[in-house]
Amino acid sequence: MADSFILDQLKKSQIIELLKDGKRLDGRSFDESRELSIDVNVIPKAEGSARARLGDTEVVAGVKIQPERPFPDTGDQGMLICTAEILPIAHPNVETGPPQPPVVELARVTDRGIRESHMLDMKQLVLEKDKSVIGIFCDNAVTDHDGNLFDACSYATTAAINSCKIPKFEMKDDQPVKIENEFNEPPITTLPVSVTMGKIGDFIIVDPNLDEWSILDARITITTNSDGNVVALQKGGSDGFTQDELIKCAEISVKVGSKIREIIKKNSSV
């Protein structure tokens, strides 16, 4: 980060000057997210996949589905695991090696948004109670980093799961066997969508790009479901939010989220 310190400081003062005039560096309004494009089934070998491009941030999500032995306390439910990883091709500062805390947080926030929304009816993903269930693994690969990876991963994951096909299995001698070329639709109940807002001074901006991201005082990611309820939330960064700011953020996340949900729905329904 040291090499970009002076640039950051210059950009920071420019961004703040613009914010005071109600403007942003790339011309967006405060509550406007960048253009989102979603392509599904970009990886045919995966049971579901999506490429989400949010401005210049790009994420590829792939869903793999295979039978799993359930966790002992949830033998009547399928298994769902979402991960995220920032590839070294995404940004010059990305290092390979074991995931650093920010990447662990990214993966866990992505997973939580899907899990807590109950996007999938997990009870429908059981092959034989306590013995074998369907495991759904959605892995996100960040391929281009221009800030706000949380939302890009959220959109890619939701689109990939929404468009996946679940292979059919039958139990033979206590073992699940895949039936070739037969699929079920995923038991989708809702479409979770996260909206991340950054705080710079007293200004709150939706979907910060990398320039804005690098100078945020604090950020908050709020995931909402199709009914407009809040299902998951994560605050980050080195400043706090007042109660009024939070309530405003929750309102923005519902409003912006519903527009984004339409885009995801339109592009990932099959």
Place this chain on the structure above:
Amino acid sequence: MGGRDTDIVLLDKNGIRSDGRKINETRKVTIKAGVLRNAQGSAYIEFGDNKILVGVYGPRDVHPKHMSDTNTGILRCRYHMSPFSVGERKNPAPSRREVEISKVIQEALLPAVILKKFPRTAVDVYMEVLQADGGTRCAALTGASVALADAGIPMRDLVAGCAAGKAADTLILDVNNEEDQAGQADLPIGYMPNLEKITLLQLDGILNPEEFKKCIEIGIDGCKQVYEIQKKSLQEKYFTGDNN
């Protein structure tokens, strides 16, 4: 959380919870400041059945050196659960959950501490969960604030932690382990009462916008109660306790 099927009655018809509390009541919180000999500052907190020990070292030299900052001191936090702290033995290696909690606690404490005067140094906060019973991140955060103050680190405010949530379709204060497992939502909050700023906030579970608003209010109220206990623990050590 998942609203998992359970036999436990989370809320009886008189509005009493599984551990005998009312819906707007926190668990019993006791904090003792200055419990470790070697640490610059320390605290032992019992938050219901949670038992957490916090030690603060620093400001001191930063290792590895490249982490140091010439403009300010840095704050490093480690939240760790002992293998014996939960029902089934926990693998002692730091889990992804602990990595995340360490990060959110660090970010919750950052707005409170003033490290500008200690460039090129680190303040290390070690939180060891000896026994866990739901709401450990709030309890650890609460204890860490006291330990930082005990260490004499300049601070703008103490950060108090308490969760609000939803169980049995009712909004409740200070979610315990059973309510977290079988309840509908858990909203841990870290709050600086003097500055009126929320510095830690997460949510698992579904809340409609009205419930969300109300939950934050309830949680902040809980934080304010915890804050009083934090202040008392410091007063006891420095003004009224046996050491004086």
